[in-house]
Amino acid sequence: MxxxxxxxxxxxxxxxxxxxxxxxxxxxxxxxxxxxxxxxxxxxxxxxxxxxxxxxxxxxxxxxxxxxxxxxxxxxxxxxxxxxxxxxxxxxxxxxxxxxxxxxxxxxxxxxxxxxxxxxxxxxxxxxxxxxxxxxxxxxxxxxxxxxxxxxxxxxxxxxxxxxxxxxxxxxxxxxxxxxxxxxxxxxxxxxxxxxxxxxxxxxxxxxxTPDDLHRAAQLLGPEWAVAHGRGGVGYDVHAYDPEVRLRLGGLDWPGEPGLSGHSDGDAVIHAIVDALLSAAGLGDIGSQFGTDRPEFAGAASAVFLERALSLVAESGWQVANVAVQIVGAHPKIGPRRQELEEHLSALVGAPVAVGATTSDRLGFTGDRGLGAIATVLLAAAP
The missing domain is CATH 3.90.550.10 (Spore Coat Polysaccharide Biosynthesis Protein SpsA; Chain A)
Structure with missing residues (x-):
């Protein structure tokens, strides 16, 4: 039959x-x-x-x-x-x-x-x-x-x-x-x-x-599903503080805070996410795609890099499952704006983004001279 x-x-x-x-x-x-x-x-x-x-x-x-x-x-x-x-x-x-x-x-x-x-x-x-x-x-x-x-x-x-x-x-x-x-x-x-x-x-x-049913289904799929159908990537970026420019971090403006120097807008958080996306999809790194030898990216908003990276990831047959970012620096204070930052980044990426922050206890470059960000990304195979 x-x-x-x-x-x-x-x-x-x-x-x-x-x-x-x-x-x-x-x-x-x-x-x-x-x-x-x-x-x-x-x-x-x-x-x-x-x-x-x-x-x-x-x-x-x-x-x-x-x-x-x-x-x-x-x-x-x-x-x-x-x-x-x-x-x-x-x-x-x-x-x-x-x-x-x-x-x-x-x-x-x-x-x-x-x-x-x-x-x-x-x-x-x-x-x-x-x-x-x-x-x-x-x-x-x-x-x-x-x-x-x-x-x-x-x-x-x-x-x-x-x-x-x-x-x-x-x-x-x-x-x-x-x-x-x-x-x-x-x-x-x-x-x-x-x-x-x-x-x-x-x-x-x-x-x-109901929404509770959808949450239950996601829990049943669990991390095993993501591991079986996905790939992970890690990205890292660091920029020196520059009090002469405005601070753009995670796609948000931070009035009253020293900015970050860089070829584009110095947004270390988005740069780290882009690096992790490209790494997970096997597409090189941010330098190979948006390097300082590309004059068209001078002073560009990092959201442009993120949009392009997401497009490349999708063209390669992947979807973003989730992102986690750890910010390392003496300032700005992330805690008061953490929820806003997570919601904004999640909207940009189209997937949940979790943000953490810490200092290096005034040791090393990220102690007082600059800010670093480490991002991890999980991609799921597009159906």
């Missing part, structure tokens, strides 16, 4: 509050949809159902997926006004050879491939619908007008996940006969008179709905 997976990514994601459909929200430098697609069995055809407003973005995501872990076929179609209409659009796009259909929510982005495999095997064995489930462990109460009216026996209750699997012909017939909206495909399938079996689900298959 040929298998196809319909990935439903057409939800608005209002409760996530990301300002975009939740399938396109960022999760550990990838989109939620990217994470969902890499867990689809590679031998299954793929249909992604996306909002009409994000069709092009979905096509780019699927095209990148096909380069990394290609499915036999992969297409993107526009979703409808309801989830049921979106799944129907996905069904209409299936190739003639498909016999088994899995319907999966992109929001369950971390559902492991083993769940897909269990569902497919059970559909082939039973010839009926199959859903992955988890036992309900919390006590369940029935409530009316804010008052508990009964305790529900949880012995026969399960929490339902996706992917949900079905024989294609039976699912298409059930969709054609449906006259009301159902909460999931299994309910629609059962309403048409078919049986639905269960297989064990997985806790990682939870649905990303």
């Amino acid at each position: 040929s298998v196809a997976v319909i990935v439903v990514a057409a939800g608005s994601g209002e409760r996530l509050g990301a300002g975009m459909p939740k399938a396109f929200a960022r999760l550990a430098s990838w989109s939620v949809l990217d994470h969902a697609l890499v867990r689809v069995p590679p031998d299954a055809d793929l249909v992604v159902v996306a909002p009409a407003s994000h069709l092009e973005q979905a096509r780019v995501t699927v095209a990148l997926h096909q380069e990394i872990r290609p499915s036999p076929s992969a297409i993107v179609v526009a979703g409808g006004g309801t989830r049921q209409q979106s799944v129907a659009a996905g069904l209409a796009a299936l190739g003639d050879e498909v016999d088994v259909v899995l319907v999966h929510d992109a929001a369950r982005a971390l559902a492991p491939i083993e769940v897909f495999e269990r569902v497919v095997e059970a559909v082939r064995t039973t010839g009926e619908g199959v859903i992955p489930v988890l036992p309900v462990t919390d006590t369940v109460k029935r409530v009316h007008d804010g008052v508990v009216v009964a305790t529900v026996d949880r012995a026969d209750l399960v929490a339902v996940q996706t992917p949900q699997g079905f024989p294609r012909a039976a699912l298409e017939a059930a969709y054609a006969a449906a006259t009301v909206d159902h909460t999931d495909d299994a309910a629609l399938f059962a309403a048409a008179g078919h049986s639905v079996a269960t297989v064990p689900g997985d806790p990682r298959g939870f649905k990303i709905t």
Whole structure:
């Protein structure tokens, strides 16, 4: 039997509050949809159902997926006004050879491939619908007008996940006969008179709905994911104090503080970040890209270097996962403006930037003559 997976990514994601459909929200430098697609069995055809407003973005995501872990076929179609209409659009796009259909929510982005495999095997064995489930462990109460009216026996209750699997012909017939909206495909399938079996689900298959869910997903991915999919780099820069120029540090002005001498604006923090970005991506260092032999960079704002470095990193197939910067110098005092500095740098980089600061106890160059900055960068492979 040929298998196809319909990935439903057409939800608005209002409760996530990301300002975009939740399938396109960022999760550990990838989109939620990217994470969902890499867990689809590679031998299954793929249909992604996306909002009409994000069709092009979905096509780019699927095209990148096909380069990394290609499915036999992969297409993107526009979703409808309801989830049921979106799944129907996905069904209409299936190739003639498909016999088994899995319907999966992109929001369950971390559902492991083993769940897909269990569902497919059970559909082939039973010839009926199959859903992955988890036992309900919390006590369940029935409530009316804010008052508990009964305790529900949880012995026969399960929490339902996706992917949900079905024989294609039976699912298409059930969709054609449906006259009301159902909460999931299994309910629609059962309403048409078919049986639905269960297989064990997985806790990682939870649905990303709120910001807390997105944070939980990032924690589950953990540092192992970043290490497996990323590269690190270190950058260092130092400049002497120059009281005749204004201080530009981390892309911010620091009135009343002595500036830093340099070929450009002397922003040691951004220079260190640029050096780390180039190092991590294997693109040399700041001197080879923006050296003092380049007159066009004389007096330039260091944000220009950062923008160019980020572009080079992206062209090389990498995305910034996070940045950490340690500033070493007697002044300025970083603490009072640390949050402002972190927020500004994070906006420039497009990823979280953490800033630390220390002195060298008046020892050496950074004791009183100048300021140094050390940056570390983690890049993640672009999906």
